[in-house]
Amino acid sequence: MMLLGLLAGYFTLFSAGIGCVLVLVKPSTRLNVVELACLSWLLGVGIVSLLLWLGGIVFSGLALQSLVTLTCLVLGFIGWMVKKRRAIHFSLPRPDGSLEWILASLLVIELVAIFFVSLKHTLGWDGLLNWEIKARYAFFNSGVLPRSYYSSYGRAFSHPEYPLAIPFTELWLYLWMGAAHQFWIKTIFPAFYISGALLVTLFISRLTGKRWAGLTASLLMPFVPFVTASPGGVIVGYADIFLSMAYVVALGYLLCSFEFDSPFALLAYGSVLTLIPWIKSEGMILWSVLAVIGLVAGFVRHRLRPYSIAILPGLVLIVSWRLYLRALHVVPASDFVRPSLQLLSSNLVRVPSIGRIALAELTDFGLWSIFWLLTIVAIVYLVTSRTLSRLVVTLSILSPVVLYLLAYVFSAWPSYTAHITSSLPRLLLQVVPVGWLAIGLALACSKAEPGKSAFD
Amino acid sequence: MRVYLHAGLWCVLFATFIALSIPTVGPALLENRIGPINPNHSTDSYLSGLTHVANGSDLFVRMLETLPSDKSIAILVDAGNSPSEFLGMLVAYLSWPRDVQIVKVRSSTYAGELEALKRASVGAIVFCDLEPPTWVRGATHFGSRITFVAAEFMDPN
Numbered sequence: 001m002m003l004l005g006l007l008a009g010y011f012t013l014f015s016a017g018i019g020c021v022l023v024l025v026k027p028s029t030r031l032n033v034v035e036l037a038c039l040s041w042l043l044g045v046g047i048v049s050l051l052l053w054l055g056g057i058v059f060s061g062l063a064l065q066s067l068v069t070l071t072c073l074v075l076g077f078i079g080w081m082v083k084k085r086r087a088i089h090f091s092l093p094r095p096d097g098s099l100e101w102i103l104a105s106l107l108v109i110e111l112v113a114i115f116f117v118s119l120k121h122t123l124g125w126d127g128l129l130n131w132e133i134k135a136r137y138a139f140f141n142s143g144v145l146p147r148s149y150y151s152s153y154g155r156a157f158s159h160p161e162y163p164l165a166i167p168f169t170e171l172w173l174y175l176w177m178g179a180a181h182q183f184w185i186k187t188i189f190p191a192f193y194i195s196g197a198l199l200v201t202l203f204i205s206r207l208t209g210k211r212w213a214g215l216t217a218s219l220l221m222p223f224v225p226f227v228t229a230s231p232g233g234v235i236v237g238y239a240d241i242f243l244s245m246a247y248v249v250a251l252g253y254l255l256c257s258f259e260f261d262s263p264f265a266l267l268a269y270g271s272v273l274t275l276i277p278w279i280k281s282e283g284m285i286l287w288s289v290l291a292v293i294g295l296v297a298g299f300v301r302h303r304l305r306p307y308s309i310a311i312l313p314g315l316v317l318i319v320s321w322r323l324y325l326r327a328l329h330v331v332p333a334s335d336f337v338r339p340s341l342q343l344l345s346s347n348l349v350r351v352p353s354i355g356r357i358a359l360a361e362l363t364d365f366g367l368w369s370i371f372w373l374l375t376i377v378a379i380v381y382l383v384t385s386r387t388l389s390r391l392v393v394t395l396s397i398l399s400p401v402v403l404y405l406l407a408y409v410f411s412a413w414p415s416y417t418a419h420i421t422s423s424l425p426r427l428l429l430q431v432v433p434v435g436w437l438a439i440g441l442a443l444a445c446s447k448a449e450p451g452k453s454a455f456d
Numbered sequence: 457m458r459v460y461l462h463a464g465l466w467c468v469l470f471a472t473f474i475a476l477s478i479p480t481v482g483p484a485l486l487e488n489r490i491g492p493i494n495p496n497h498s499t500d501s502y503l504s505g506l507t508h509v510a511n512g513s514d515l516f517v518r519m520l521e522t523l524p525s526d527k528s529i530a531i532l533v534d535a536g537n538s539p540s541e542f543l544g545m546l547v548a549y550l551s552w553p554r555d556v557q558i559v560k561v562r563s564s565t566y567a568g569e570l571e572a573l574k575r576a577s578v579g580a581i582v583f584c585d586l587e588p589p590t591w592v593r594g595a596t597h598f599g600s601r602i603t604f605v606a607a608e609f610m611d612p613n
Contacts, residue, residue: 223477
């Protein structure tokens with residue numbers, strides 16, 4: 001019965017996501033079903049978690065669950081109607097040649113293995129005490145996170161100010177299962193990884209016209225030890241893999257939007273971009289990077305208006321969440337102090353130490369192997385190609401890393417170096433999939449002709 | 457020529473990358489096994505590892521049910537001791553919907569913190585990887601690292 005509930009929860013999530021994706025697609029398009037499934041999962045998570053948050057302000061219990069279910073089903077129905085009316089066709093392109101068959105088969109085996117390996121581990125510290133805790137408390141309170149939780153100093157360790165994409169996805173499945181279940185809930189985390197990895201394959205294939213390059217990059221991604229074998233990786237239920245995948249997916253669609261002038265890609269960019277600050281607080285930095293890059297690209301291409309509109313939903317969400325937290329008197333976060341010029345000047349002495357520790361982290365082969373060396377080589381390739389999209393990928397790797405490092409200037413921990421060593425690897429993880437995107441683009445060493453894309 | 461250099465460079469880089477990754481990634485993939493399929497899979501596993509109590513989550517919640525629901529719980533943890541602090545958070549996690557306060561103590565502040573808690577209106581004090589003072593009566597040990605004391609037993613007189 002519980003498994004049936006879990007499946008029903010997944011079905012509604014996908015229904016909402018599929019409906020949303022199909023609405024974004026223009027008429028007479030062939031839509032890759034892998035892309036549809038992956039993007040539907042990401043958007044379904046966003047839609048359901050937002051509905052639970054907003055609906056929970058007014059409703060609770062069965063009324064809340066019914067409202068969200070109905071909305072998911074209606075979205076799925078609308079999507080199906082749109083598919084028929086716009087003559088959208090689903091397609092599943094087959095690998096071409098023995099190399100692609102081998103790489104694709106290995107990738108499928110690898111993704112299945114990651115799914116099962118994820119089930120072997122417990123939820124990690126953050127997975128349990130930052131994310132699942134919120135889902136559990138909301139589940140025991142008729143689907144609504146109690147107001148007292150936000151202002152509870154005794155539970156400030158669980159970061160009540162963190163956004164709700166992951167906890168409310170977990171809550172949704174709990175509501176359907178009828179129990180807060182720490183085992184089955186782990187199934188969502190490999191799903192984030194799998195959807196992101198497949199979309200990275202697709203973006204590299206589209207942007208270079210070489211599917212083998214995309215398959216190779218995705219196949220090698222889990223060999224970064226921190227991705228699969230460390231606290232913070234895919235196996236322990238943290239937010240960083242999800243955030244990293246949402247970041248690379250938004251970037252991928254941004255690149256496709258100006259490489260192929262695709263309206264669907266632009267809409268998908270805006271949709272996934274909105275999800276980023278809803279996953280984790282650091283998502284604000286990643287969101288800002290992609291929003292600024294989108295605006296600059298829009299300006300360069302004389303299409304500022306659509307790119308400005310694309311960032312608006314995310315902006316509204318960021319402001320709304322801040323206002324909501326303020327209204328509930330949330331316990332203030334204590335990891336960083338409010339930035340000021342005075343503090344900046346007095347703490348600038350930290351910069352050399354921050355750089356030194358960062359270098360030590362980046363060259364820790366036990367965490368990264370030589371992934372960062374591969375990324376640097378890829379960046380050299382991309383920079384020398386002197387094309388806008390390749391420079392954008394480079395900026396999307398370097399900007400968050402620099403911003404994250406600078407943030408430690410404002411660390412409020414008694415030992416800011418301890419703060420860096422405890423959190424920097426997880427922040428670096430957030431750009432790893434973009435690193436693989438860069439490696440895939442460099443590996444292919446060519447650019448797809450406009451209008452041609454390997455998976456379409 | 458350029459194509460061969462390009463291919464050679466990436467082959468060498470990828471081979472080195474995989475060779476350095478395998479010793480870390482391989483064992484991590486093989487360790488542990490799936491299950492048990494249990495609603496408290498993670499908390500039970502942590503409590504079992506740290507306190508050696510099986511099915512600890514349910515047992516702990518049942519122990520809390522003996523307390524008045526309107527009183528908060530003070531959780532004492534040893535500042536700087538990771539297992540103690542983690543146990544404190546687990547106790548707070550399991551104590552919902554009761555109000556909790558986590559008090560990080562050091563040896564120099566331990567006695568003072570206890571004095572303050574006696575005056576505060578708490579229902580119980582939970583010592584996480586900390587020895588309660590000898591004058592505490594009626595302590596209930598939850599495995600090897602958690603000691604639970606109802607507030608009425610906190611008076612040395």
